[in-house]
Amino acid sequence: MTNDIKTGFDSEPSLNIHSEWLANFVDVYQQLSTNNLHLLRTIYHNNINFKDPMHxxxxxxxLSKYFGGLYQNVSSCQFRINHVIEKQTEAAIYWQMVYQHKHLNSGKKITVSGSSQLKSFDNKVIYHRDYIDLGEMLYQRLPVIGRLITWIKNRAANA
Structure with missing residues (x-):
């Protein structure tokens, strides 16, 4: 099966995805919101192991409780899948997330790049690990800590 998945962004890459489980995963993530978190059940195995830099x-x-909490303070969140490397029951996905959180960055949009390692079992994702820079996503967006982290990064770059 080959699917050309389109994203919700202006310049939309066409992805050549062969596995049904991966096509479903990409499709759900590109439409995920607080109103349809029930869709997670369609892509994740009951025994899912999920890991990101914080959890x-x-x-x-x-996982369901975690996503419910994440999306509670988010005004909007969109994923753009830029590239997929797929081999049978495993995949690496490179993505960009644009989100708005009412307590971060004065409620303005934040864009962060990341990647995910996925493994499937019984046509659902059983392992999901996200790789993302928490400084870029969160810490730099906090009022006091953000300025300190930016100052440290600038000092390190000029050292």
Whole structure:
């Protein structure tokens, strides 16, 4: 099966995805919002292992609670899948996330790049690990800490 998935962004890359589980994953993530978090059940295995820089979760129940909390303070969130490397039951996805959080960056949009390592079992994602720069995503957006982190980064770049 080959799917050309289109994203919700202006310049939309065409992705050549061969696996049904991966096409479903990309499709759900590109439409995910607070109103349709129930769609996570269609792409994640009940025994999902999920890891990002802040959390490690086991089982769909934990993952569902986590996403519910994440999306509670988010005004908007869109994913753009830029590139996919796929081999049978595994994939690496390179993406860009644009989100608005009412307590970060004065409520303005924040753009962050990241990647995800995925593994499937029974046509659903059973392992999901996100790689993302938390400084870029979160810490630099906080009022006091953000200025300090920016100052440290600038000092390190000029050292």
């Amino acid at each position: 490690e979760l086991h089982g769909f129940s934990e």
